[in-house]
Amino acid sequence: MQKSRIPFKNISHEVQLTTRRSWLALLIMLILALLLVGRLAYLQLYKNLLYTTMSTHNAMDLVPLEPTRGLIYDRNGVLLADNIPVFSLDLIPDKAHNLAKMLPEVGKLVHLSELDLTLFQKQLKQHRRFEEIPLKLRLTEVEVSRFAENQHRFPGFLIKGRLIRHYPLGNSFSHVLGYLGQINSDEFSKIDPANYSASHAIGKLGIEKYYEEDLHGKAGYQEVETDANGEAIRVLKQTKPTPGKNLYLSIDSNLQLQAEKAMTGHRGALVAIEPATGQILALVSMPSYDANLFVLGITSADFKQLQQMPDHPLYNRAVRGLYPLASTIKPYLALEAIDNELIAPEDTIFDPGWFMLNNSEHVFRDMHAHGTVNLSRAITTSCDVYFYELATRLGIRRIDDVLHRFGFGEVSGVELEEEVPGVVSSPEWKRRFKKTPWYEGDTIISAIGQGNMQATPMQLAAAVATLANRGKRMVPTLVYKQQEPEKPIEYQTPILLDTLSLHDEENWDLIIQAMQKVVDSPEGTAHRFGPHPSYTIAAKTGTAQVHAKRQDEDGVENQKKLPEQFRDHGLFIAFAPVDQPKIALAIIIENDRLAAVPIVKELLDYYLTGIGTGT
Amino acid sequence: MTTHDRLQRNKSGPTFRLSDYLHLDLPLLWAMLLLLLLGLFILYSAGNQNLVLIEKQLMHILLAAGLLFLVAQVPPVTWQRWAPWIYGFSLFFLVAVLLIGHIGKGAQRWLSISGFRFQPAEFMKFAIPLLLAWYYNKVHLPLSFKTLLVSALIIFIPVLLTAKQPDLGTAILLLATGASVLFFAGLSLRFIFSLSLLLLTGLPLLWYFMHEYQRQRVLTFLNPERDPLGAGYHIIQSKIAIGSGGFFGKGWLTGTQSHLHFLPEHTTDFIFAVCSEEFGFTGNVILILLYMFIVMRGLYIASNAQDTFTRLLGGSITITFFLSFFINMGMVTGILPVVGLPLPLVSYGGSSLVTAMVSLGMLMSIKTHRKLITT
Numbered sequence: 001m002q003k004s005r006i007p008f009k010n011i012s013h014e015v016q017l018t019t020r021r022s023w024l025a026l027l028i029m030l031i032l033a034l035l036l037v038g039r040l041a042y043l044q045l046y047k048n049l050l051y052t053t054m055s056t057h058n059a060m061d062l063v064p065l066e067p068t069r070g071l072i073y074d075r076n077g078v079l080l081a082d083n084i085p086v087f088s089l090d091l092i093p094d095k096a097h098n099l100a101k102m103l104p105e106v107g108k109l110v111h112l113s114e115l116d117l118t119l120f121q122k123q124l125k126q127h128r129r130f131e132e133i134p135l136k137l138r139l140t141e142v143e144v145s146r147f148a149e150n151q152h153r154f155p156g157f158l159i160k161g162r163l164i165r166h167y168p169l170g171n172s173f174s175h176v177l178g179y180l181g182q183i184n185s186d187e188f189s190k191i192d193p194a195n196y197s198a199s200h201a202i203g204k205l206g207i208e209k210y211y212e213e214d215l216h217g218k219a220g221y222q223e224v225e226t227d228a229n230g231e232a233i234r235v236l237k238q239t240k241p242t243p244g245k246n247l248y249l250s251i252d253s254n255l256q257l258q259a260e261k262a263m264t265g266h267r268g269a270l271v272a273i274e275p276a277t278g279q280i281l282a283l284v285s286m287p288s289y290d291a292n293l294f295v296l297g298i299t300s301a302d303f304k305q306l307q308q309m310p311d312h313p314l315y316n317r318a319v320r321g322l323y324p325l326a327s328t329i330k331p332y333l334a335l336e337a338i339d340n341e342l343i344a345p346e347d348t349i350f351d352p353g354w355f356m357l358n359n360s361e362h363v364f365r366d367m368h369a370h371g372t373v374n375l376s377r378a379i380t381t382s383c384d385v386y387f388y389e390l391a392t393r394l395g396i397r398r399i400d401d402v403l404h405r406f407g408f409g410e411v412s413g414v415e416l417e418e419e420v421p422g423v424v425s426s427p428e429w430k431r432r433f434k435k436t437p438w439y440e441g442d443t444i445i446s447a448i449g450q451g452n453m454q455a456t457p458m459q460l461a462a463a464v465a466t467l468a469n470r471g472k473r474m475v476p477t478l479v480y481k482q483q484e485p486e487k488p489i490e491y492q493t494p495i496l497l498d499t500l501s502l503h504d505e506e507n508w509d510l511i512i513q514a515m516q517k518v519v520d521s522p523e524g525t526a527h528r529f530g531p532h533p534s535y536t537i538a539a540k541t542g543t544a545q546v547h548a549k550r551q552d553e554d555g556v557e558n559q560k561k562l563p564e565q566f567r568d569h570g571l572f573i574a575f576a577p578v579d580q581p582k583i584a585l586a587i588i589i590e591n592d593r594l595a596a597v598p599i600v601k602e603l604l605d606y607y608l609t610g611i612g613t614g615t
Numbered sequence: 616m617t618t619h620d621r622l623q624r625n626k627s628g629p630t631f632r633l634s635d636y637l638h639l640d641l642p643l644l645w646a647m648l649l650l651l652l653l654g655l656f657i658l659y660s661a662g663n664q665n666l667v668l669i670e671k672q673l674m675h676i677l678l679a680a681g682l683l684f685l686v687a688q689v690p691p692v693t694w695q696r697w698a699p700w701i702y703g704f705s706l707f708f709l710v711a712v713l714l715i716g717h718i719g720k721g722a723q724r725w726l727s728i729s730g731f732r733f734q735p736a737e738f739m740k741f742a743i744p745l746l747l748a749w750y751y752n753k754v755h756l757p758l759s760f761k762t763l764l765v766s767a768l769i770i771f772i773p774v775l776l777t778a779k780q781p782d783l784g785t786a787i788l789l790l791a792t793g794a795s796v797l798f799f800a801g802l803s804l805r806f807i808f809s810l811s812l813l814l815l816t817g818l819p820l821l822w823y824f825m826h827e828y829q830r831q832r833v834l835t836f837l838n839p840e841r842d843p844l845g846a847g848y849h850i851i852q853s854k855i856a857i858g859s860g861g862f863f864g865k866g867w868l869t870g871t872q873s874h875l876h877f878l879p880e881h882t883t884d885f886i887f888a889v890c891s892e893e894f895g896f897t898g899n900v901i902l903i904l905l906y907m908f909i910v911m912r913g914l915y916i917a918s919n920a921q922d923t924f925t926r927l928l929g930g931s932i933t934i935t936f937f938l939s940f941f942i943n944m945g946m947v948t949g950i951l952p953v954v955g956l957p958l959p960l961v962s963y964g965g966s967s968l969v970t971a972m973v974s975l976g977m978l979m980s981i982k983t984h985r986k987l988i989t990t
Contacts, residue, residue, distance in 0.1 A: 011923075014923050015926075017757065017800075017801040018799050018800075018801070018917075018918065018923070018926045018927065018930065019918050021798060021799045021801060021930070022799070022914050022917060022918040022930060025795075025798065025799070025914065025930065025933075025934060026910075026911065026914055029907075029910060029934075029937050029941075030907075032937075032941055033903060033906075033907055033941070035950075036903060036941065036944055036945065036948070036950075037899075037900060037903060039945075039948045039949075039950050040857070040891070040896055040899050040900075040948060041896060043854060043857050043858040043948060044857060044858060044860050044861055044862065044891065044895060044896040044899070045861070045862060045896060047858050048858060048859070048860075048861045048862075050858065051854065051855050051857070051858025051859040052858070052859045052861065054855045054858075054859070055855050055856070055858075055859035055871060055872055056871075125665070125666050125667065185667050188667060189667070189671070
């Protein structure tokens, strides 16, 4: 490199070099740009006539075809979501003249509500100008004939037969299925516009939302020959739309309806699971609403009214309701304690009716004095003091650990996006969300499922199903098979999430035997359940405080004096039969501590013995 | 700025100009804003008056404008210092996209990090010229054979990785970007000619490495009527749209070709056809003039830059900008094969907007950060 010896000159040489190249580059780019302009002149000026003719004779248009949405059945083939034919009034904006003047004229023939018009304006924004937009989704027969007579006055408007979603069982499955509604701009940005160019609705909630892709299917296209105005003359070629998959839920609609009937008049939720597979047999949240209201679009006034009803029917208590675990926490903690030998099953503790920590004045009360209790009796009679003592031995880490292993504090994974994870409280959690330190008293009340522990009925059911399975933790699922039209059925294989193992596997049965006594022993808290000669049952009750108990208060009697919304919630978890469980369930009844047990009795009698069928 | 101006300015002391203070170059800025505005009008029509699309494009523009402003604030010295790192990171992401990238439109071009999706190949459009300019600033020009070999490595690794995604359009653009730096660095013209000749003879070999759909595109390019309902359909329809536009166009929102389903990708790669149909030859010439104005301003900034690094960087960025609109228009008008490149500043989409506007931001940075002593 001889040039490196004279760097000074080198730099000016570099400047010269790059400047020369800049001029050269400019020259080349100008030539290329001129070439482009030349090409455009050739196409647009010289060949203009040819291409103009080609454009006016361009005789093909693609018309998208809407796929038929998949149907939803229960496990026995009972139809839960159907498509029914309706006549709708559609409009192609490109072809209509003077829309502002036309709409009131149309309104004289067909009743157009304010809702119809606002929804139409929204869709107008989203769809292409040449796509059909529904103006009114469901016309009466009178309206159809009245408009048909005047059709010629309204170019661009057309009456069209289309399918809309229908939920034959109305209220009963709304919290499972969700509903279909108009596509909003948020959803619009997430879908493939080509696949939805003929669709006007999308799953908003529940199964309809979770399985949107499967249910929707694939749009088809029709190539049509058009005249100069773009009117279709004849169909040249057709790609049929692929209908969506049909879904079969694991839900037994008989059980679901039975549960709903039994829970009528209460606020609450119930989830029943087949333990071996994790398949959900019933999912009820009461009260409910009619999903059909949403299909045609709901007015904001109606929606507001639904939202503001004191019983909150839109609220899916089964997967979004957060309740204290209350005493239903006890079997899990007892299992953890005996399996780690923190207490022996036969060890007894004396319950004087209250409990105190060594270094504190605070008195933790029990419902009443249970006297001498061992593990089995502690569960059977739901003795709080026994579990206060266990809490001091377990410590909050162990308590949290076992709760996490049974699935609390995280979503269960059921196919409902709206599910919430609940709370397993810990010192970190409390510091972060309550901004206060953790006291030993927090650990004590955690042991009876109070404090900040919160779970959904779905989690309660999944956890008791795991217990029924002796540790096999299955993911709760709603869809158990699906079928693409003309294809073989695909079964959803049960998903094993985890296998909880114990140091001594016999401890499962120790806890389960104690839970059997909850129903069978005369002093069991669910002895009211009554006789059940043809099946065995293991269960646990729970009472969640809504209103902080006053010191002098004495439980049951005073409850009746409280205003309804301050009364305790009743919880009940159960599975049956004990040896080969067919059903595990959790139920919560708001502000009524006694209603849960008889409801479960009714359902189990029905499900396991067939008593009560047909009523 | 001529010497005379500079002397005048020195006499009267530094005058304060807001654009200098903000490190913006007004001529570039105005031309860009005009193009963006035109683009929105075309997009409104191309997207069949879908306002959602316009709202989103406005968000893209805001984001890109923010980045442009940020990039313009960074002095070229900093870019120079970071050049090897930027290249390294871009290469890392490019490999990552091959391993874990989203599959979008049949090609793994996107990488999604915490919800934000981007194409790492876009980074390479800056990383390659940055690293090459950094490198040539260190060695002495003209290029030695060893320097040339290293340069080839710097260029071809990302180009091959991008072509493998497979994204032929961007790969070609990256190759051109790298080549443009070499061109400015004074690669001998004889060498360039002989290399082009070699490439031309090597084309059949390229055929062998192509994906099936890429071969289809080449065949269709050579003879669109070969497959009028399939792959050739796009080009024929695009030509009809352009040709039927005539001298003044059919008028805004009235292009029949674009509004029926005839034109594919009419909001992205083929948006130029919509513009041609509705605004005609006149509109196209105005559009091209605006682009060429930016190109000339870019070259002016590059050749007046103070050191080799910025001169090479500025020149290369300008050429890349030119090529991106030239290739797009060339493919839509049927003089180049369809390679799937958007029209900068006009096509719908965030990635290409950001790339184009960051390019302009770099040019502005070069223009407005001047050292007192020329090296």
